[in-house]
Amino acid sequence: MPDNQNFNFEISLSVLNHLGRNLYRNFITVLGEAISNAWDADAKNVWININRESSTFSIRDDGVGMDSDDFQNKFLKIGYSKRKDGGMKSASGRPFIGAKGIGKLALLSCAERISVFSRKQGLEYVGGLINNSDLDRAIQSDLTPEKYPLEGLNFDLISDLIDQHPQGTIVIFEDTKEQIRNSIAHIKKMLALSFRFTLIDKEFSIFVNDEQVSINDLKDLVQKTEFLWDINNCQDSFLNALGNLKHDKIELTTALDIKGFVASVELPRHLKITGTEERATIDLFVNGRLREKNLIKHIPTQRIVESYIYGQIHFDSMDSEGKDPFTSSREGVVEDDANFQALLDYLKRDALLRIFDDWDKYRLRRGEEGDVENERKTKKQRKARDLYTATQDEYRPEKDAPAKDQVDAWLDELRDDAEFNVSAYVDCFLSENLVRKYLEDKRVPLKPNIEKTAQEWRDREANRKGEANISFSIRKGNNDLSYLGMDDLAFSVERKKDGGKSQSLWTDAVSYRPVRNVVGHTGLLTENGKAHLSLAYENIKARVKKLVSGIDKG
Template sequence: MSKEYEISIDPRILELLGPNLYTNIYYVLAELIANAYDADAKNVYIISNKDDIRVEDDGHGMSYAKGDVRRYLDVAAESRTTETDSTTKSHKRKKMGRKGVGKLAALSVSENVDVMTIAGGDKSGFVLSRRIEKDRKLRAIPEDKIEFEHITKHGTAIVMKAPQYRLHNSLTAVKRNLLKIFPLVSKDFKIHIIRGKESEVIKDFDRNIMTELITLITLGRAYASLGDLVPNTFPKKRKELVGTYPTKAIPLSLTDNKGAEHEYSLEINGWIGTYQSTKGRKAEMTDFPDNFISLFANGKMGEFNILPVVGQNKLNEVYVVGQLHVDLFELTELPDMALSNRQGYKSDDPRYVALLEYVRRDLLADILRRRDTFTDLRNTDKKLKKEEKQKQDEENLRVAFDDFRGTASKAAAKNLAKLGVKMPLESLEKIVLDSINQNSPNLGLKRLVDSQKKRILISQTLPDKSFADIVHAMLVFNNVSSEDILYTNCDDEVCRIPEGRHVYEYLRDFFIESYSDQKIFALFITSENTKVSWGAITEVGAAWITQIDHKIFNIRPFRPEHPLDDETQWQSTNRDGKPDELWMTPLNADIFCQKVEAVCDTLGYKKKKRAENKAHLGTLVSIRKD
């Protein structure tokens, strides 16, 4: 019989919508793959040829006699109106399609698209075009011209001719991009990517992405096992980096399509994590970036990236990646909340608003805290390794120099004896060795050791942290590197003692039991809290024993005493009640700046001018007359 293909839509709509409905080749492919999924296909073949891009599937296909083709050409007719027709023919899958416009996706790529299908031996074919005749008839493809490359008994082929978009040159990149927008693949639904003799098969979630993460949060039992794939970088802190949560359920009161209000549960499943590094992650113009939080419903992507909406432009947000599944977004009895281009959701829908609020307030904040924990652990680990290397280098230097002294003194003594010096060999050896010891600093051997030392210790108690922070800020303002400052309660992790190290062990290793003769310069923050702090008293004693230079920054009414240098003028600051209610007189503000500048002069830092320092100090503490 003669077959006719009439499209039930105003022809102008294809010309208007076709080229503009989708903005990316992978969104188009996702729509065609979704159609195949809804047709209960087990295999989808994406074939990139020289002159076309072909998408074939081994789904049920469409029968002309049974009205399948007519229903396909009924554009914008909803494919889901009740829960009964919300599943595929096999009743094993939830339908992805709903609006009835996904079939137009291919027109975003090509002006003319061949649609060929077979079901029960019944072949049909027609050309879907952006421009059709006024009678709405599409050009038929003769049955002898209907050909398939990978299917035989049933299925559908969509051929986008002279495509305006092309797939990535690398099939691996194509695979990566498809997995980002269509992760619902399994042994029962495979995607084959073919170009010439090359081919890739997608049959499982991209688990490789988990090996690139250092933190992860999973939601729901189906995703809990992903945590096992994240590298165990810091085993003792595993629970602080990887979290496994149950499905997040948010109760909502919503109005269904009939206007009746019901209580629903917005259930969120999926995962969110952070990369260890973003290096090498620059995407091609047609690719999707690796930094995103995607939303899926019924396995189909509804929005690729909500991160710009939920984020707060924090630097560590560039490491975030995630995929969240919210099937309530596609519940048939509720209004359709997807935008017409299937690339986003209506921003005022209560389901969307609730999801964004949860991600912004809880989920994103949680994963960023875990990322900060990893950064602290990594920095601590680097510091410990650096210190171990420093200690080993110093020991090697010590051994090498001791060996040099012994060898050189013995050789010099023998040479002097040969020249006729009349003294015992042991005496000559001692004279030469003493001379080497006296002049060894001039050899520059300690410079390497000295260059790796902390140079300034801010000795304080935790209740006086607000004043110690001012001293620290003024040092940094005067070009003192934070790397050179040891301040145990500092907000800047660089200044603190490495995790796992005790402050006194650290001081002993690097400032007393060292080949270097460089001594740390101590700035003592003293107050009534000092005399009841064992740690502060110990540091004062250590300073006196090792005879290191120090300056005193005092909070009244406390009066510093010996062994501190209480005979030299100290700086005084006033406190009104609370620890951070500090103020200085103009005189003591000047003395404060004078002492900071003196430290810079002693240690060779390029200090600021007095006027600049006083002005900056005024931004940190109140300066007023008595």
């Protein structure tokens, strides 16, 4: 038989109103408080059952349960913390999550009537019904807690559970609010993101309508994860499930007492949790429970990489005896907490800088778009690589072609050279054509030997057109300048000054001509060749810019 004694809250009802019903806005947070209580009570299982048709749901656990003294002097005593009696851990050694003793009031925020049934092994159920309408009237009448006893329990609500529930707590929510309209899949995904211990502790399981919350609820995120950074050798079965990584795991270390990981997805939309309005972010966990979502909001960088990354940082020592760094709503961390600030400083000054650079490097290596804010590559280099990436797909064999792997490897091998050559060709095109425009504008006459060189190239082209049976014009403009290379163009620009004796532009043009010709004929340059060409181009660009801008009028 149930214990029929009267129970009442041990707190001013008006304070209870402010603390409980107005403090919690997130349905997952409400579920989280009940799940956290089950964890602290050494439960092995939590069952959440939702019935939308009747607007009810229940949360049941198989923890140690409560007797009448526990229910009155611990559960209904707002502000009671189990840590005062039992230290920082439960009887089985689990780290306690609850600290302030007010989280239980979250249960009042999402339903009209809340019934709490609890019993210890071998004892009868204790508990009571909290009716929010009656509670409102009691608050308006300024009743003392003693004048507002909880209503008795209706055991018909759990008639089908009593025989299979020898101990633990059952909370029944009737006439619930809008939150339970969320799909079961949505709730499971959010719980999987919010409670790491359900994924990593085999002794604790959460079920929603008899479906266990597991890594499978995050399979969309898992499948689209391409890079992983492991902080202080984090041991997590979630990481073992990441089977589509495009690069070996990258190890990060810090003296901070943290473990965790940061990962990136292929596209920003892959961070959206399917079927929800939520996105995966870099979150802080303490003793297995989400304590601060989206850490980067505290240290925004406005870098493109932010929209690709998510992760979890576990900082269990943040919750130590005598300290409580969490906000009253339990949905965040007190921002001036020293440990929290040390964590943010590590992320801002160390981890994220490394992650941003690695992400950019490995994305570019794979032919994907990188981080345009990263100064490691110039805007021109990135555009050249983007052009190569867009073009290479036209040459990739079909996925079932026998030589696909080999050709893909060749295309990947050519990527860095293509980036350099494409960029070099643009420099060549602009510098030579700008000098041609300058010579046309200034009407600079060509020396006979230069005209002869142009005619030789014109004749060679005519022969090639004849061999190809081409009768139409292929070169835009048929003047001599269009057939000359930079060395002859530079000589024509500078000869009028001093008879061609100093010829600085011509000297640079002669220096870069053999390397430029390799690029022009789609050859691949050595590193020394690239360095030589880059230096020569810098000199030529500076001289051409000065020439055509009108500074050097001769």
